[in-house]
Amino acid sequence: MKLNDPSLLRHQCFIDGAWCDADGGATVEVRNPATGQPLGQVPHMGAAETRRAIDAANAAWPAWRKKSAKERAAILRKWNDLILQNAEDLAVIMTSEQGKPLAESRGEITYAASFIEWFAEEGKRVAGDTLPSPWPDRRVVVTREPVGVCAAITPWNFPAAMITRKVGPALAAGCPIVVKPAELTPYSAFALAVLAERAGVPRGVFSVLTGDAQAIGAEMCANPTVRKLSFTGSTAVGRILMQQCAPTIKKLSLELGGNAPFIVFDDADLDAAVDGAIASKYRNSGQTCVCANRLYVQDGVYDAFAEKFVAAVRKLQVGNGLEANITQGPLIEEKAVKKVEEHIADALAHGGRLLTGGKRHMLGHGFFEPTVIADVSTSMRVASEETFGPLAPLFRFKTDEEVVQLANATEFGLAAYFYSRDIGRVWRVAEALETGMVGVNTGLISTEVAPFGGVKQSGLGREGSSYGIEDYLVMKYICMGGL
Numbered sequence: 092m093k094l095n096d097p098s099l100l101r102h103q104c105f106i107d108g109a110w111c112d113a114d115g116g117a118t119v120e121v122r123n124p125a126t127g128q129p130l131g132q133v134p135h136m137g138a139a140e141t142r143r144a145i146d147a148a149n150a151a152w153p154a155w156r157k158k159s160a161k162e163r164a165a166i167l168r169k170w171n172d173l174i175l176q177n178a179e180d181l182a183v184i185m186t187s188e189q190g191k192p193l194a195e196s197r198g199e200i201t202y203a204a205s206f207i208e209w210f211a212e213e214g215k216r217v218a219g220d221t222l223p224s225p226w227p228d229r230r231v232v233v234t235r236e237p238v239g240v241c242a243a244i245t246p247w248n249f250p251a252a253m254i255t256r257k258v259g260p261a262l263a264a265g266c267p268i269v270v271k272p273a274e275l276t277p278y279s280a281f282a283l284a285v286l287a288e289r290a291g292v293p294r295g296v297f298s299v300l301t302g303d304a305q306a307i308g309a310e311m312c313a314n315p316t317v318r319k320l321s322f323t324g325s326t327a328v329g330r331i332l333m334q335q336c337a338p339t340i341k342k343l344s345l346e347l348g349g350n351a352p353f354i355v356f357d358d359a360d361l362d363a364a365v366d367g368a369i370a371s372k373y374r375n376s377g378q379t380c381v382c383a384n385r386l387y388v389q390d391g392v393y394d395a396f397a398e399k400f401v402a403a404v405r406k407l408q409v410g411n412g413l414e415a416n417i418t419q420g421p422l423i424e425e426k427a428v429k430k431v432e433e434h435i436a437d438a439l440a441h442g443g444r445l446l447t448g449g450k451r452h453m454l455g456h457g458f459f460e461p462t463v464i465a466d467v468s469t470s471m472r473v474a475s476e477e478t479f480g481p482l483a484p485l486f487r488f489k490t491d492e493e494v495v496q497l498a499n500a501t502e503f504g505l506a507a508y509f510y511s512r513d514i515g516r517v518w519r520v521a522e523a524l525e526t527g528m529v530g531v532n533t534g535l536i537s538t539e540v541a542p543f544g545g546v547k548q549s550g551l552g553r554e555g556s557s558y559g560i561e562d563y564l565v566m567k568y569i570c571m572g573g574l
């Protein structure tokens with residue numbers, strides 16, 4: 092891996108301001124999903140190291156919360172600046188371990204930094220209230236305080252942004268935080284820790300440890316010192332963590348699975364809808380929680396949209412994300428490829444019609460042909476399961492009522508998209524969709540300024556926006572008497 096600053100590539104965890112190995116020396120290998128080549132070994136830690144990180148966070152908390160929001164913001168601003176100054180190295184590290192094209196990695200680094208910048212400012216705007224007292228001799232005051240020691244568990248698909256979307260508000264609110272990144276993509280997390288240390292984040296305030304996910308997670312959930320857990324990942328794991336947190340009543344943020352409907356109405360700008368569908372479906376080779384997972388196209392434009400969409404899909408360039416002009420990197424691992432194959436086989440077995448792609452790419456490893464299947468029905472697995480890969484199933488529908496019912500027929504409720512130029516239809520459909528986020532005439536909705544999150548079994552809480560810091564604060568009512 093060619094870096095301008097090779098010191099950004101660390102093979103150790105960061106606990107209490109020190110770079111360290113696992114207690115017993117155990118390690119796990121990290122590979123480049125595009126080549127299968129090993130990138131290095133990282134520590135395989137467990138509960139004991141997690142306890143140390145939590146204790147260090149607790150020890151660091153008083154001094155961190157005592158700093159003014161402005162002092163914390165200055166350190167966060169420095170961290171943001173260092174991330175942007177080292178963006179190219181961070182992007183190379185990300186593409187090497189996750190596989191996404193370099194252009195997408197650069198975009199993610201900018202996106203990741205934006206949460207640090209945003210919450211540096213949000214922290215300075217955390218205010219309380221004085222409320223009209225019902226008593227002449229007492230005053231009613233409400234203050235907002237940091238919730239305490241936080242823990243975070245993050246996924247492999249956005250190895251930097253899913254971390255800063257948690258660490259940014261935590262630190263801005265005055266909370267220390269211990270992060271466990273995905274075992275498949277640890278290097279981006281370690282590099283963020285290198286830059287946080289350089290920015291002046293005090294020891295113990297931000298720790299990063301890799302290893303036995305179940306053991307680390309169980310310690311984070313059971314340890315009473317941890318007052319809040321923030322998780323981004325699958326709904327299945329979210330359920331486990333929610334159950335494990337119950338005995339200690341932790342504050343929970345859950346950013347979970349999705350199954351986004353993408354609806355094209357007959358009054359849509361079809362070229363714009365194709366552009367939006369490509370952006371939403373094939374970003375990160377379909378490995379994002381807000382990817383279009385089900386494409387519903389109204390009868391009158393179905394064939395025209397399918398033709399335009401397939402032509403655009405065929406222009407996607409599959410290859411190693413470190414090479415120029417690549418727009419589709421590999422899937423993260425073999426089981427991800429197998430899931431796409433299973434969804435394709437199931438759809439074709441139930442009457443689906445393959446329009447393009449359909450099999451592993453000739454490049455091997457995790458590479459897969461961008462695929463489109465027509466004549467898809469609700470009897471197929473793609474109708475109810477998150478594919479998390481470059482497969483676009485095209486469903487046909489007739490009426491607005493029908494497609495809203497189909498779109499909502501899932502336990503998920505993260506993102507939804509639709510294209511229409513009828514203002515009445517736009518408002519009726521946007522309000523009827525059971526999701527936390529709706530893209531109207533756009534396939535890209537993610538930004539630090541908006542509340543990101545889902546309803547139903549796509550999660551709890553919101554990340555980003557001025558709402559995102561709420562999850563790291565608690566409210567205190569002070570009744571000021573004796574006046």
Ligand SMILES: NC(=O)c1ccc[n+]([C@@H]2O[C@H](COP(=O)([O-])OP(=O)(O)OC[C@H]3O[C@@H](n4cnc5c(N)ncnc54)[C@H](O)[C@@H]3O)[C@@H](O)[C@H]2O)c1
Pocket residue numbers: 244245246247248249253271272273274304305307308309323324325326328329331345346347348349379380381477479505549550
């Ligand atoms: N809503 C969002 O913002 C969002 C963002 C990205 C990914 N996701 C979802 O995440 C899933 C894909 O990511 P993934 O495969 O990494 O998810 P995953 O749930 O398998 O893993 C996520 C993280 O949880 C850890 N983990 C796994 N089992 C655990 C356990 N028993 N205890 C503690 N930690 C455990 C993993 O090591 C990883 O760090 C998809 O469902 C996707 O929709 C959601």
Ligand SMILES: O=C[C@H](O)CS(=O)(=O)O
Pocket residue numbers: 248249378379380381537543
């Ligand atoms: O996987 C979903 C993440 O939240 C990525 S993004 O926020 O949509 O870019």
